Amino acid sequence: MQKYSQIAALLQQCLDRKSTLKSIILKSSSNQSFVRQAYAIISKAIQHYEQLYQIVEEIKSIQYIDIFDYNLLIVLMLDIFNPQNKKAKKMGGVVARYLKTHKVLIKQLLEQNKIYEQEKKxxxxxxxxxxxxxxxxxxxxxxxxxxxxxxxxxxxxxxxxxxxxxxxxxQSKSSALPAYLLLRNIKNKIADIIDCCAAPGNKTIQLSHYAKQNNITGKIYAIERDEKRFEILKNRLNKYNCENVQPLNFDFLTIKPRDYPNIKIALLDPSCSGSGMLQLRMIEASKDDSIEVPDDKKEQVTQLSQFQSKMLHHLTFFKQLKLIIYSTCSIYKEENEDVANNFLQLHQQWESVNLFPEWPYRGIDNNQHFIRVPPKESDGFFVAMFKRKQ
Ligand SMILES: C[S@@+](CC[C@H](N)C(=O)[O-])C[C@H]1O[C@@H](n2cnc3c(N)ncnc32)[C@H](O)[C@@H]1O
Structure with a gap:
């Protein structure tokens, strides 16, 4: 029972968004089997919290039990009635017996609410x-x-x-959006392109193929700071026949724009918190997209957002540059709308572009010029495009 109380407490921490699901559970114990079990139960509980809460209310209205910790009842219920749990029959204790008394109804409610239905992947x-x-x-x-x-x-x-x-x-749909949207907006077929943060190269490879298919001549410079990731990038560029790409193992911030005078188009997909790709997705699937940065991530996200702004700022020194696409796989406003708006405020010669009008998910506060991919659709993602004013 102590184990379930602990899992119920961890569930509450996740609901309070004290940190990510993964870090809350990993910090709680070094026992691998506990971690696995807690993870399975809590992720399921978060996904269906409202329905599970209703089920507990319904059972309690039939037979009162002196337990006010709904999370404990939810956690136990999920474990006892998990069709994969072969040990459930043997589970004893007052609460387990109470839940088992109502097993017909609980099973029916779990089924109605599709709690254990496998989602197609x-x-x-x-x-x-x-x-x-x-x-x-x-x-x-x-x-x-x-x-x-x-x-x-x-x-x-x-x-x-x-x-x-x-x-x-x-390649996830989210990750395929920036290069596709860039292609839709390229007017000049003779242009050098820079991918400022390229490894492992998904977007560079896509750009390279699009450029070839659409007769866009010019070089694509693929910049990557990290040596190991640069090797991966180079190998993948070879594998996918990207002979129109020149990979460069540089820190983008040290690149001198005057050495690359023909760059007209830039793709900036900088390091970010990756919050769109993590288990946070499970928490957010049932909530809105405008999620708050957890307390233990605030400092990191502030630093990332400063870094992202710096990278965007550096692009403004490329005198021929006309178009920038900015993307992250973060769901935090701090790395997305805030960075984009800050850029527009500081650089009045640049404007944002309404780049994908038919896409249903817009930026926070319904900003029509920015697009988001909510985590329930694919990896959580953000894209903005900036154009130099004529
Ligand atoms: C989000 S990943 C890019 C993913 C890539 N665009 C793709 O689609 O496969 C960010 C990359 O930027 C690199 N990076 C971070 N800071 C950089 C800098 N100052 N200059 C160049 N690369 C940088 C990181 O090492 C990392 O490989």
């Missing part, structure tokens, strides 16, 4: 050739295919050599 693949398995074309991005994860893994288990090929790239 999909992955996105940017296909350079027809895929050898069933897929669905994305409604926005050409050559991006949505694939049922089971179909994909079944195919891979029989055809492991598929992984070595260079005819497809697994």
């Amino acid at each position: 999909y992955i996105y693949i940017r296909a350079l050739q027809q895929l050898p398995f069933e897929s669905e074309n994305d409604e926005h991005i050409p050559n991006l295919c949505k694939v049922d994860y089971d179909i994909y893994s079944q195919y891979l288990s029989k055809n492991p050599e598929f992984l070595k090929g260079n005819t497809y790239i697994v």
Whole structure:
């Protein structure tokens, strides 16, 4: 019982957004089996908290129990009625017995609320050739295919050599947006492009392919500061035949704009908190997108946002630069709208562009010029585009 009380307390910390789900659980114990169990229960509880709370209320209205900790009842209920839990039958104690007394109703309510229904998982693949398995074309991005994860893994288990090929790239829809949106806005077919933070190269590879397909001549400079990540970038550029890309192992902030006088277009996808990609997604799936930075991340996010602003600022020294696309896989306003608005305020010769009018998810405060991908759609993501005023 003590174990469940501890998990119930951790659940409360997650609901209070004291930190991320992962760090709260990892900090709580070094016992791997406890960590795994707590993680499974809490992530499920967060995903369906409101429905589970209602179920507990309903059971309590039928038979009173002197337990006011709803989280404890939720946690125990999730563990006892988890179809995968083979030990549930043996679970004793007053609360477990109480819940088991109502097992018919609880099972029915869990089923009605689809608590244990497995969600179908999909992955996105940017296909350079027809895929050898069933897929669905994305409604926005050409050559991006949505694939049922089971179909994909079944195919891979029989055809492991598929992984070595260079005819497809697994890339989330979010990550495929910036290069696609940039392409839609390129007017000048003769332009050098700079990808300021390139490794591991997903967006550079996409840019390289688009440039070739659309006869955009000019070089693509792919900048990466980190040596190891630079090696990965170089290998991937080779693998995917990106001969129009010149990779450079530099710190972008030390690059002298006068050495690259023909750069007209920039993609800036800087290091960020990655909060759109973490388990926070589970918490946020049921809430809105304008989430607050947890206390233990505030300092890090402030530093990241200063770094991101500095990178944007450095781009303004490239005299021929006309277009910047800025993206992060963060869901925090501090790294997204704040950085973008700050840039516009400090650099009056630049304006934002309404870059993807048909996309339904706009920036915080319904800013039409910025777009977001909410975590429930794909990885949480932000994109803004800036154009130098004529
Ligand atoms: C978010 S990742 C980029 C992901 C990449 N755009 C893609 O789609 O695959 C950020 C990258 O920027 C690199 N980076 C951070 N600061 C940098 C700087 N000052 N100059 C160049 N690269 C930097 C990091 O090492 C990291 O590889």
